[in-house]
Amino acid sequence: MSLSVADLSFSYGARQALDAVTFDIAPGRFCALLGPNGAGKSTLFGLLTRLFTTAGGRIAVAGHDLDTAPRRALGAMGIVFQQTTLDLDLTVRQNLRYFAALHGISGREADTRIDAALDRLDMRARAGERARALNGGHRRRAEIARALVHRPRTLLLDEPTVGLDAASRSAITDHVHDLCGDGLTVLWATHLTDEVRADDHLLILHQGRILRDGRAAEITAGSNLSDTFLTLTRVAA
Numbered sequence: 001m002s003l004s005v006a007d008l009s010f011s012y013g014a015r016q017a018l019d020a021v022t023f024d025i026a027p028g029r030f031c032a033l034l035g036p037n038g039a040g041k042s043t044l045f046g047l048l049t050r051l052f053t054t055a056g057g058r059i060a061v062a063g064h065d066l067d068t069a070p071r072r073a074l075g076a077m078g079i080v081f082q083q084t085t086l087d088l089d090l091t092v093r094q095n096l097r098y099f100a101a102l103h104g105i106s107g108r109e110a111d112t113r114i115d116a117a118l119d120r121l122d123m124r125a126r127a128g129e130r131a132r133a134l135n136g137g138h139r140r141r142a143e144i145a146r147a148l149v150h151r152p153r154t155l156l157l158d159e160p161t162v163g164l165d166a167a168s169r170s171a172i173t174d175h176v177h178d179l180c181g182d183g184l185t186v187l188w189a190t191h192l193t194d195e196v197r198a199d200d201h202l203l204i205l206h207q208g209r210i211l212r213d214g215r216a217a218e219i220t221a222g223s224n225l226s227d228t229f230l231t232l233t234r235v236a237a
């Protein structure tokens, strides 16, 4: 499995944010983690990226246990956080070069990888522009390209379309779906049902618990996802 999470629980003091969360994502799959505000998506991302830790449960990335082999596990992961982390005064290429250097990649090898990552997001023509000059959608694409430079096996994105207009949102959702299939696995957190496709692996998270885990089309069973999601999250509220 590309990403394996078993029996993960987490509390902020008395408030339980995750309750025995368990799922596996197969290599090359796009997995949508769909949950309303407060479902626990960011908490799960915090644990996956080791921003914080919890005593119980287990996380493995590309077979590497996050507790016992954190460098390998984190090295197999690309991460795009909700808030932008580009240096707005640097060009797109400089931002990616800086990130590559942090991973010990420099010189011609870095440039080759950066060009390939920018091509995957259709961003090569923007490489020389300062991040500040880009619109929100292109900044996000630059960040996604940056997260691919070290060739991760699994890409995590925490609500990557927040604050974007409809056209940029749809373009980024398409781009990231296109990234899957050649071995890259994606975990995409969202509260927007229109970002999920029928063939996606879908996890519905509500109040810290996984309510559904399967192919989106099977979960909706002919109904539309928005209705299914509202019904599920209303019933369990």
Ligand SMILES: Nc1ncnc2c1ncn2[C@@H]1O[C@H](COP(=O)(O)OP(=O)(O)OP(=O)(O)O)[C@@H](O)[C@H]1O
Pocket (backbone or CB within 6 Å): 012, 015, 016, 017, 035, 036, 037, 038, 039, 040, 041, 042, 043, 044, 191
């Ligand atoms: N630092 C904190 N201290 C206390 N409770 C917190 C803290 N961070 C989150 N919570 C609570 O934990 C639960 C899960 O929050 P989390 O931010 O993980 O959800 P989310 O699905 O990412 O929501 P959103 O879409 O609003 O970001 C919520 O009930 C939230 O109020």
